[in-house]
Amino acid sequence: MKSLLKTPLYAFSYPFFDNFIYCDNAESWQIGFQDSATPMMEGIINLHHDLMFFTLVILILISWMLLRTTWFFEYSENKMASNLTHGVFMEILWTMTPALILFMIAIPSFSLLYAMDEIISPTMTIKTLGHQWYWSYEYSDYVKKDYEPVSFDSYMMPEEDTEVGQLRLLEVDNRMTVPIHTHVRVIVSAADVTHSWSIPSLGIKCDAVPGRLNQASLFMKREGLYYGQCSEICGMNHGFMPIVVEAVQLPNYISWLSSKFEL
Known part of the structure; x- marks a missing residue:
């Protein structure tokens, strides 16, 4: 009997090879994930994309605040320094916002961790x-x-x-x-x-x-x-x-x- 191990699963014509095996492996200059083959990997990729959304929103917001602060509070623009030392509303806002973001991230993270650890009646x-x-x-x-x-x-x-x-x-x-x-x-x-x-x-x-x-x-x-x-x-x-x-x-x-x- 011919061994199945010597038979490629997917073979197609390729300009440089007579027989090229289609497979999942790292590619040159690859910066993303490999294609998922299990529900677990799909969950990992989806969680990564969700986290990247929050990361980009935070990056844009913080960059805008830093640029705005640098522009408007530069010496030539504002020669009189502000005497403001406390802002209760702002302090509550920048404390609660990260907490809410972490809470939104934690819910899918816990679900994925539970799914990865759970073994479903193996065949x-x-x-x-x-x-x-x-x-x-x-x-x-x-x-x-x-x-x-x-x-x-x-x-x-x-x-x-x-x-x-x-x-x-x-x-x-x-x-x-x-x-x-x-x-x-x-x-x-x-x-x-x-x-x-x-x-x-x-x-x-x-x-x-x-x-x-x-x-x-x-x-x-x-x-x-x-x-x-x-x-x-x-x-x-x-x-x-x-x-x-x-x-x-x-x-x-x-x-x-x-x-x-x-x-």
Whole structure:
């Protein structure tokens, strides 16, 4: 059976490559977010946009006040200094306004934090274990004939082994594969030092701490390849333990899982 790992999800004609894989990864000179693939990341992006609105309003208001003050209270414009030392109304206003803004920001922030921490009746569980310097994945819901769970290691693919269209320093030999439209619980830990399982498009950054189990939830809304890296400085090869999550349709996931049982 042909392994699904060698088959790109999205391939199209590209002027410089015969076969280019459409995937979610950082682009050159990118200043915004990667496209969201989970409801969690959508919430993070929406909260960021809301906060930027308040930030711009405050920036414009404070800049206007500073410029107006500098212009009208310059010595040539106002040679007689003001004797005003207190303004009760103004002091109440500039104390209450920031408090109201923080209150308006807190409500969606608390909702998002609660949603990120809540695990909704997972259909499947995947254990992720960080090592120096690679990742191990265990699909503990599925057991082979020898009563061992489906598990594999995921190493960064050497540059000389990458194919046309694959990403240097981001491609791995075994991708973590999940079905779309399925609630997945990811349990994250480490075997040696502290790592961090981080994928920007999925809105996940979960610390992998030895002796501790952290968890995160996934609900993939679309197919694709999602790239991440360890975001905790874990030693000499910290920058060489990438993460690749492949989201596929349920029939393709079953085919991939069947190939793992044959190993």
